[in-house]
Amino acid sequence: MxxxxxxxxxxxxxxxxxxxxxxxxxxxxxxxxxxxxxxxxxxxxxxxxxxxxxxxxxxxxxxxxxxxxxxxxxxxxxxxxxxxxxxxxxxxxxxxxxxxxxxxxxxxxxxxxxxxxxxxxxxxxxxxxxxxxxxxxxxxxxxxxxxxxxxxxxxxxxxxxxxxxxxxxxxxxxxxxxxxxxxxxxxxxxxxxxxxxxxxxxxxxxxxxxxxxGDPVPPGKPVLGKRIFHVESGIHVDGVLKRPECYEPFPPETAGLERKILLGGQSGAASVRAKLEELGIKHRAADIPAILEGVKKKSGEKKGALTNREFAEIAGACAT
Amino acid sequence: MRSRRHILDSTLRDGAQTPGLCLTREQKLKIAALLDAGGARQIEAGVPASSRREKETIARIVENRKNAAISVWGRLVPSDIAHAIDCRPDVIHVSAPVSHTHIHARLGKDEAWVIGRLRVCLGLIGKSGATPSVGLEDAFRGEPRFMEAVADTLLDFGVKRVRISDTVGVALPGAVREVLTRLSSRLGDGAVLGFHAHNDLGMAVANTVEAAKHGCLYADVTAGGIGERAGNCDLARLVAASSDIFDWGMTEAAAFKLQRDILETLRPENAWLPDAVP
Structure with a gap:
């Protein structure tokens, strides 16, 4: 034992x-x-x-x-x-x-x-x-x-x-x-x-x-880090949405953490679709490429991930 | 006498996939220059298929390098390989999923599709003049018999460079030994193996050392261990932990300085990144 x-x-x-x-x-x-x-x-x-x-x-x-x-x-x-x-x-x-x-x-x-x-x-x-x-x-x-x-x-x-x-x-x-x-x-x-x-x-x-x-827990620390279930890259978001175990060693809730999809320079179409649904934004499939391009451009400008508000503004501007 | 092993730095590919991290072209070029001068044997410069701008940046890295081999990463997608060839890298790495989860659940395909696509992609790389490298994605949840089938395909194409990837960081050192032993036996003496660790259970450095002990010539690392989830194998920690048995082409002090310089390049906009550990 x-x-x-x-x-x-x-x-x-x-x-x-x-x-x-x-x-x-x-x-x-x-x-x-x-x-x-x-x-x-x-x-x-x-x-x-x-x-x-x-x-x-x-x-x-x-x-x-x-x-x-x-x-x-x-x-x-x-x-x-x-x-x-x-x-x-x-x-x-x-x-x-x-x-x-x-x-x-x-x-x-x-x-x-x-x-x-x-x-x-x-x-x-x-x-x-x-x-x-x-x-x-x-x-x-x-x-x-x-x-x-x-x-x-x-x-x-x-x-x-x-x-x-x-x-x-x-x-x-x-x-x-x-x-x-x-x-x-x-x-x-x-x-x-x-x-x-x-x-x-x-x-x-x-x-x-x-x-x-007094020692902070690093955000990427195994099992404990706050960011370890954040996901941004297109291939990973796509995989996690299809089946989380594709890119997660254990369910986030096992360790009291949450999965969070970030939008940024590494994002793909699956991330955009998921975020549109998460925020309840109505959209047409044809708008996705333009929204994704807008996401990457904004991420490059601010050198980091987008907030939900920034994403919603881009999605609104791209709506046809 | 210490055995020679090589650093394959993936800061610009897997490290760049750290959620929330956004690298400018200038930052990527600077990091590549630091790695090139700092003793990395191979620099995984990025994913050419991801955007036109990424391709241009990688092409610049290829032009600028003086010492290191430059590799690029692609999926089992012919257009990914075409984009990769356009960058004229030394090595084109194609990632082949070998687990049921990745083949069936993520891709919605089957094992025959993987073998077929692998043959197409290796045919394209073969015509380009670049060295082919194949990654066994999610190898530690993969079916041993299918991995053997993939290995046989690699032998058909004369592929020497093979990377074993612990995609979700669940491997124990014992499993690393077992998979490497089995694969080495199938591929024969000419195989040049690499190991790609993830740190989800805090074992990335240990597993990489175990892989290097069992014949892996290349160790994938990133500066500060940055990457998806809990990250990858930390460059400076690996060198510090194992320089008594391996010559990584850089001293502990040089690895620490290189890592610190890379992280400083990224830090102005990313204060949350890890510190370089002396």
Whole structure:
């Protein structure tokens, strides 16, 4: 069974402690459905009492700190001895290519988190995965770092082709890990989890994260970006209107986004027809070429997409 | 020793399809000049069939270039190929859909139509003197047996340049390996493969590296990864991520500068474009 842990709330201690935004973020994170949600001690205190959820994990600095949280079922702790306490997952930092520190245990049977391997994609990463599974014989939570932009692919390969079953990620990739939303969507599209579940609240989560970190979500960011379902080029609009999956990897509403047809220099006749219908503008088929020419001319003049009003003016001027 | 791989920059074709982005002729010529001087092996200059002005711009890019090969893009439409030939590019790339969704739902055709049209288009390109290149569109949702039939057609025409396209960005690295292995085996040693990624699931750079590891000589990129939806493979990120194993014909610093210069060319009217990442 594949398990995903989200560690976003153990990566935000350096950000301003905006409790209302973080509480709402946590509520939505629970609805996202990770198998575990990890919090730092700071967040644990700031956000308590926590919403009902069975999979909380507390990140602690030292193994002995676990004694201060007697009712907490699971902990993760950097360099804690693997297998010494079944409630504590020992976290080990690996090198870029999976090199384990000399002090790391061999053939240990306890639960372990392995963090790193940011560069493994450039090598035989499946071989690296096999060696790690040989070395650490208990459950392995793999937390790839995103230093080279490979983290989502590494998490996906670990879970789907690499013999692993547990991955750790963070929403938006905060802290430098695989973005949770990307890992979840990969697994969903592969039919491996969350069939039927949608994430209409992702835009709100992105907005809350932006409020907390101050870092804007790029408009083209996978799964979260506001513009990723905007479509302009003639060939793409034509395809999407005939069947959205021609040019959409998943329905926009799955991630709380909307398809929007833009009119501009790359538009084609299908875009013009669609926009005329969307705006309820009566037209004759013979007018379409002139309207399209007007759209391209206007787009060139303003160096961008047209507004609906600009389009309606062109359509009105071209009506015969 | 690092293996040589080539940058095929599609900023002026797939990047230009970023919704809301409108490039002037001057911007296109400047970007082409930057890429030509900056180490791109091939510049995909645009779609000649899209307009007379686009054709004129591409013809200027062909005239001006000093180093890079110039390619143009066309559909499986003979008139697209005729427009492409008019621009006198080095490479004419024709995109052949290989998935049921694209062939039947988008085009309303069948597999025999694709093969027939491909033969017509390759015949036209063959007479032009340009190098033919064929893209397998939506290859990761395609039927393996039909892709083999397309590959056999390419062998009939002596086509060496083949591009595998992850049109909706759903491929995993494992699928990239599998498709490339199967296609390489069918096409034989002489094939020159390329990979065209999309970043819908955040794996464009990783998939491109995996493709390059498994024999793809050309990597399609755009400046800043701009393009439809979540975009394409980001030029500077690709070079930075894999320069320890591949020689892309430019250093990490040069790729970053090239990307930054291209994005600055576009930015005055497009403040929402991504920043170049060092």
């Amino acid at each position: 594949i398990r995903v842990t989200d560690r976003t709330l153990s990566c935000l201690d350096a950000a301003p402690a905006k409790a209302p935004a973080l509480r709402r973020f946590l509520e939505l994170l629970v609805r996202t459905g990770p198998d575990a949600i990890e919090l730092s001690e700071g967040m644990w205190g700031l956000l308590g009492p926590l919403p009902d959820y069975p999979g909380y994990v507390l990140r602690i600095e030292r193994a002995e700190d676990a004694a201060r949280y007697p009712r907490t079922p699971r902990f993760v702790c950097r360099d804690a001895p693997v297998g010494a306490d079944p409630k504590i997952t020992g976290e080990i930092l690996l090198g870029d290519m999976g090199e384990a520190p000399a002090a790391a245990p061999r053939r240990a049977f306890g639960r372990v988190r392995l963090q790193g391997l940011g560069g493994a994609m450039t090598g035989d990463y499946l071989g690296i995965f096999a060696r790690l599974r040989e070395r650490f014989r208990g459950p392995i939570e793999f937390c790839p770092t995103d230093r080279r932009g490979f983290a989502t692919a590494l998490a996906a390969e670990w879970l789907i082709n690499g013999g692993g079953s547990e991955a750790v990620a963070s929403f938006g990739g905060v802290g430098g890990f695989a973005p949770t939303e990307e890992v979840i969507m990969v697994l969903k599209l592969a039919g491996l989890r969350d069939a039927g579940r949608t994430y209409g609240f992702f835009p709100e989560m992105a907005s809350l994260l932006q409020e907390v970190t």
